[in-house]
Amino acid sequence: MRKRYTIEIAETSKLIAYCPQELLQDKILKKIAFGSKAVEVDFVPHPKHENSIVISKEIQKYLLFPNFSIRLHVFVEEQVLHIGPLVGIFTAGFTPFPLRPIGDRTNFFSKLLSVKSNVGAIPFVFGEQHINWEKGTINGYFYHDNSWQSLEVPFPHVIYDRLPNRKSERNPKLAKVKETLQKDYLIPWYNPGFFSKLDIYERLQEDDSVTIYLPETHPFTSFSLIEGMLSKYGHIYLKPINGSLGLGVHQILYDKIQVEYYCRYQDHTGVNRLRKFSSIEALFQTVFAHRNLDKMIVQQGIHLLRHEQRPIDFRIHTNKDDAGEWHVTALAAKIAGRGSVTTHARNGGEIKTAAEIFEKEECRLYTEKLVKAALLLSKSIENNMEGFIAEIGFDLGIDKHGNVWLFEANSKPGRSIFSHPELRDFDQLTCKLSMAFAVFLTEQSILYPEDVIKW
Template sequence: MTYTLVIDEQTTGTVVLPASLPLAGQTMAAFGSLFVPCRIVSSASLTNEAVIAHDVARRLRIPFAAEVHVFLTDEAVHFGPLVGIFTAGFTTSPNRPVGTRSLFFAKLLAQQKQVGGFAFLFGAPHIDWNNGMVNGYFYTERGWERHLVPLPTAVYNRLPNRRIENAQPFHTITETLQTRYGIPVFNGHFFNKADIYRRLSTHPQVKPYLPATAAHITAKTIEQFLHRYAEAYIKPADGSLGRGIYHLAKKSGAYECRFREEHGDVKTLTFPTAMAVWHHLLAAAPLHRCVIQQAIPLLTVRGRPVDFRVHTNKDGQNAWQVSAMAAKIAGKESLTTHIRSGGTVKTLEEIFPDPGERQALISRLCDAALTLSRCLEETLDAFIGEIGFDFGIDRDGNVWMFEANSKPGRSIFHHPKLKEADEQTVRLPLAYAIHLSKTAITAPEALWP
């Protein structure tokens, strides 16, 4: 339940709450990491409002009135929560503080009206560690605004790429927030394909979804994969957007290697042996940072392979749910279904008009996505609130997981019929942040056993 926060300009030093809230002698009000002593009383005349004196609100650094959640501990009444979205790449523009990504973050922060609380955008330069404050960016009806607020109650990591994430300053910040201040950070790291496969392969319930994958690529590995599966892919373990992918096939005793050149054309090379393929790849790709994966004979639409992007999110009750689903059809002669390689996005209704067939496929994809989400969460020592899966379905109807992304791309949401799913996938991370905030405030032992 949320309450309308009213900042009272006529009173001082007092917080008035509805009588329905079970107060127990609390003597402080809290916002983020700040605590202020004050008088806290109940009023039978209030139902869905929380009234806070202007001086208390000012000392707590509450930036403006809003719909808020109220969490109670033995000592304090906590307003908020205060959720920080951590990213990088800030500019000096007041209207586009993170350049082209500003529109996405504005859409994300606007969802705070739907879930309650306060959400803001910040980066490393905006933290004042000495005073425990952040000069964050809020998105309001007036546009972007800066407000000095306390350290947040939960942080959603939206660092834009692995290079920045792996830089020591950013790694140190997320570690410090969690270990020193007890602030949960979710989706803290990009996934690594080899690591994810290794972790999931120990779970019997998800092994049927996993294509054969190996992280140590040698001429023998290539020979074994092509002997057993006829086709395979070599992919960067830390790659994205379909970059650096090689398709290998064994045809009539020869070894074929297809890849996309820098200018966009697909090139095919033929080699007499697996050893020759390996030597070529050694010179062309950082094989020590790649995986080799069994190729799956995919369903096709108008003769072109199709795979599926499925988003899952944790909700405000800490439960996984499927939040978005779309089909991606490969471009002509493309190695992958990625849009930047000529792929197109379709809704499942557009390519599976038969309701029975479509619902059966949706059910299989949902079962796979939710099972994999729960298993990934179990195996990773981290808070995970969002995953984007790339699935394939073979000609026998089996579901295969090709990739799991902790910071999934959003290109599928350019499709006009996925607007509702787009909004849901930006609203649910804030809802999950509220759950994490409440738990960190009222039962921290559940997060940090």
């Protein structure tokens, strides 16, 4: 069973660490480690202090240990006492402003780092420009006592990927940092990479436990594919393979009686449009004249549940905890804006709790279905994708027959649902578990390094 200890600093220049007797029983300890730094020390028992470890000022200086008075986890392996975890959160978009070091995302990161005492970890935010490769240290941003400060620390036990977008992910300099820290320094990296809609669909199709949740989806190849799916479903969606925030999504509808085609989308000025065409060719020549259709997918249209005549879908967050187990950490309904093709807030969408739009028994039934689907899908994605995945944001729909459908899985989910007053506690919960998983991954990397490296 894991235990946490307060790390105290003693005013002495000797390399001495005072530990509870239980840590020294039947063990020979020679080193103390924090992140990538380790130093040989003399371990001395101190039976009066069962819940604390006292290290000298000299050890603190050598380990670059920030004294934040947090009860941290301790892992013992091969005569080394590891304290931590030290968690690096890798991102981009830093500013020169001390009060807002990560620009508009500063508030999110301050919430994420504020769970450190609760979780028992020391997290910090850094970018490629903060790494000193020669010294093996990072000048990271820490949030402590409601203020930001920059401190030099060792390379961390684990790294949580919070790159803001696909453009930053494709940046060769950032990709090189990621590769070097993973392969040369063997630092486990969790939640790496943005998901591709088509890639997720194709991988999940191999898992029989989740295929019931997958709408028919194909890469765009021809008008005949569109015609065939319109004949089958009545309406379809065209989406960018690597899109986000509902940008570039088009709904195409077919009226069999009038033999007319309709296209609902948001134009470049942000206006929701619904246009009518006499043929599919005319529709594409007008609406998609300047679009690269090779980067689009065609997806089955679903007749969704509605609230006040507007379609509803659901955002469900799942996170892994400090035991490596999946949990649903947030669930919200998103109601489409008038005339909008998506439920995103930027298109006039509204966020509600399930209890606000469904009767009690209906709410219980739909919540159970969504939770079951989200957990099954999380496990399937984890099993079928590379790397350590510990957080997913799902966009799920429920059709008029009560069936659940997966529209999208996001490895770096947006947080707009937490603007709802009744969902703010869940905002805190998702932050807590994002950091709690770092404890699990650190423990695995110390105790079973060969298993972690295989990933």
